[in-house]
Amino acid sequence: MYSFDYVKPSSLQDALDAISGGGQPLGGGQTLIPTLKQRLAMPEALVDLTGIAELKGVSMSGDKLSVGGATRHADVAASAEVKAKIPALAALAGQIGDPQVRNRGTIGGSIANNDPAACYPSAVLALGATVRTDKREIAADDYFQGLFTTALEEGEVVVGVDFPVPEKAAYQKFVQPASRFALTGVFVAKFAGGVRVAVTGASQDGVFRWSEAEAALSSNFSADAVPAAPVADGMIGDIHGTPEYRAHLVQVMTKRAVAAAG
Amino acid sequence: MPKVSMTVNGKAVSGEVEGRTLLVEFLRESLRLTGTHVGCDTSQCGACVVHVNGESVKSCTTFAAACEGAEVTTIEGMANADGSLGTIQQAFQDNHGLQCGFCTPGMVMSAADLLKQNPDPSEAEIREWLEGNLCRCTGYHNIVRSIKAAAAANA
Structure with missing residues (x-):
């Protein structure tokens, strides 16, 4: 790692001051620390957000489930409130990485990074969540903008994510066994107004909504209604799977998610 | 260099660390607690797992400075008080x-x-x-x- 200063403020305002002075926000560091070890980043300072109480925890805010940006995966997985309101979200958080990663990694860190195979972006997009930053609110449909790319501006901090509560939802992940990332993962959410389907791990452009499946499932919410696999063009191809394999997994995991949602 | 203080296996310890000093480096190199191992150094293998405030974490992917004030337990803290195996x-x-x-x-x-x-x-x-x-x-x-x-x- 290149040398940097490390600060761990206890208030959001102190963190924002440190970030505007050139610091980079740090969540649980489960991606950023390995990145630093490879010298792929050279921040002057890291501003650890995990000591800020106002960024942590889960609560109902109106009719939405609000998760603080510095809330760890283990806390979302264990939260009685999340299990009661959106059990699929608790289940997703409980499948990220391994127990030690879940004891450090945060939702804000995950969606700020927007790894194309990360789990959380699929939940945020499928549930039509709102990403709250220190500056504004961003709809999920506008937030994810491609591989490791989001609507966040330099130094903008994810304060929290507000999730609408669906009638039913489920996440199904086909695990890449070495990394525990999603080789392909599908989050399906059924609302009174229709069904949203978000796919992670498959596309070269990162998480995306599978609109054909959404249309079919909105009129008939059953695994048999899931349409044929999407075209393989633009899907990720690597040693773990071809684009065609991932396209097929999109259909299979969507069917499994619908079946799991019940 | 900034100073960090924590409790390791029940003993108060402190030392100077850089921002980039990993918890495992602090444990092994500053405190000479070499029971905690570095295997992959990429947070995959878990040879470096220790407890921070009672929860298991990968000490190769945790900064020492982030553990200011924390209670840390390593494998050296797992034996019984008389030195017999836990x-x-x-x-x-x-x-x-x-x-x-x-x-x-x-x-x-x-x-x-x-x-x-x-x-x-x-x-x-x-x-x-x-x-x-x-x-x-x-x-x-x-x-x-x-x-x-x-x-x-x-x-």
Whole structure:
């Protein structure tokens, strides 16, 4: 790692001051620390957000489930409130990485990074969540903008994510066994107004909504209604799977998610 | 350099660290607690697992400075007060839960966190919990047996 200063403020305002002075926000560091070890980043300072109480925890805010940006995966997985309101979200958080990663990694860190195979972006997009930053609110449909790319501006901090509560939802992940990332993962959410389907791990452009499946499932919410696999063009191809394999997994995991949602 | 203070295995310790100093570096190089191992250094293998405030974390992917004021437990803190092996350690010895022993500190620390949350885990729960701990010798079977035995010994 290149040398940097490390600060761990206890208030959001102190963190924002440190970030505007050139610091980079740090969540649980489960991606950023390995990145630093490879010298792929050279921040002057890291501003650890995990000591800020106002960024942590889960609560109902109106009719939405609000998760603080510095809330760890283990806390979302264990939260009685999340299990009661959106059990699929608790289940997703409980499948990220391994127990030690879940004891450090945060939702804000995950969606700020927007790894194309990360789990959380699929939940945020499928549930039509709102990403709250220190500056504004961003709809999920506008937030994810491609591989490791989001609507966040330099130094903008994810304060929290507000999730609408669906009638039913489920996440199904086909695990890449070495990394525990999603080789392909599908989050399906059924609302009174229709069904949203978000796919992670498959596309070269990162998480995306599978609109054909959404249309079919909105009129008939059953695994048999899931349409044929999407075209393989633009899907990720690597040693773990071809684009065609991932396209097929999109259909299979969507069917499994619908079946799991019940 | 900034100073960091924490409690390690019940003893108050402090030392100077850089921002980039990892917890495992502080434990091994400053405190000379070399029971915690660095295997992959990429947060995959779990040989570096220690407890921070009672929860298992990968000390190769945690900054020392982030543990200011924390209670840290390493494998050196798992023995009984008289120096004899703790329950989980003894169960690993009794069940041949190790061969080369490199992964063992992390396995024991992961197992301790599991048994604290789930005192009587099923074999499937143990295997799922060990996703973040790699062993290249034992094929995991004896490690799983060791953890089952430790759970039974605690009961």
